[in-house]
Amino acid sequence: MKEGQIQGLPSRAPAALSDLIIGAVTQARSKVGSNALTTPKNVPATTTTSEEGPRLIEAAYDPSDLIVDSDEHIKSFEKIINSASDRILIHSTFISEERSQAMLPLLVRASERGAKIDILWGQDDLGSSTNSSQLAAEKMQAAVDAGGKSGSISFHPFSTNSHAKVVIADSAKGWNALIGSCNWLASDYSSFETSFRLREPFLVGQLIRKLSGLAQGRPGVWNNFAVDLSVLGRRVMELPALGGRKVPMRLIYGSQHAQLVLDARDAARKRIFCLSHRIGVVAESMALLPALAAVKVHGIEASF
Known part of the structure; x- marks a missing residue:
């Protein structure tokens, strides 16, 4: 999946199949979130590889x-x-x-x-x-x-x-x-x-x-x-x-946006504010859980 969208799945595929895939990905990410994202010190330091995007x-x-x-x-x-x-x-x-x-x-x-x-x-x-x-x-x-x-x-x-x-x-x-x-x-x-x-x-x-x-x-x-x-x-x-x-x-593309939420979780000391046109199926694992980790560890005020 990329930016909440399933990649490579034909448009004619049944909606039920799409729901199953999204559900499985969301569940997997939630498990990762509950285990790895609740403690900021467990997050690897930002690397300088090309995967991080332009310098x-x-x-x-x-x-x-x-x-x-x-x-x-x-x-x-x-x-x-x-x-x-x-x-x-x-x-x-x-x-x-x-x-x-x-x-x-x-x-x-x-x-x-x-x-x-x-x-x-x-x-x-x-x-x-x-x-x-x-x-x-x-x-x-x-x-x-x-x-x-x-x-x-x-x-x-x-x-x-x-x-x-x-x-x-x-x-x-x-x-x-x-x-x-x-x-x-x-x-x-x-x-x-x-x-x-x-x-x-x-x-x-x-x-x-x-x-x-x-x-x-x-x-x-x-x-x-x-x-x-x-x-x-x-x-x-x-x-x-x-x-x-x-x-x-620097410019930020595609999946690199996800790192911004983790950066906010780790660096914020008073408040996190997030504004989005829509709330999708990956909101919990990609945005809400990291913010809740910051709330728990640092006492941050988080508003969505």
Whole structure:
């Protein structure tokens, strides 16, 4: 399992089989949690292997890089698109036809300035003939083609199976990325959201290279688009580092998120606060049990 999802199981598999697998994994993790996670000193020290993900680097930071709430998100999205002149990459877990149509004039104007725009999405596209994001992407690409912009704006037809919400674009001041909780081409921008504006070239380039892997689609084949993104990512990574205020940063992918809960359990001394859009089947073993261990050992206040 990865991020709460069963990997490699055909979409046509019975729901009962999925429930059995999830139940078995949850039970196993619970046993591990009750035995190994209740005593923080039993947890191995963090290693420096590649499995831990990209290393920490000193990266440019300004308080305005933290984007909070719905109004700031729509403003930030419009700004990054309006500032782009060469390349725009958007990954939205979901795509809605209504929101995409509302954003299309913004994207068309960017394409008229010479920007090449690629839109990826992550909603599962297998086992359903009514996949909303896939249908929306197909309709939007048809609208783009009818408007004569097929060479400039691409709504890719395949799912990346990723929950990432990312916008990356160049600007006169350098490359920027918005990464966080907002489904850029599905949100009605009325809910509470949090995102971060990433400006350090090395990290933005890393993020582009990560998208190049997602751009392979389900077969995992290095198509021309994926190769193009990999080359672009390397080029951006090699740009000069930014000056000004720096703080340690690194990108976190997939299963690496689980370590954050353990870090909070071990390092927190007063309070742990966790906010999640949804509560899934792995919440108990992956988040609640580690937090309860901190409550027991350190007297931490834990709020979910």
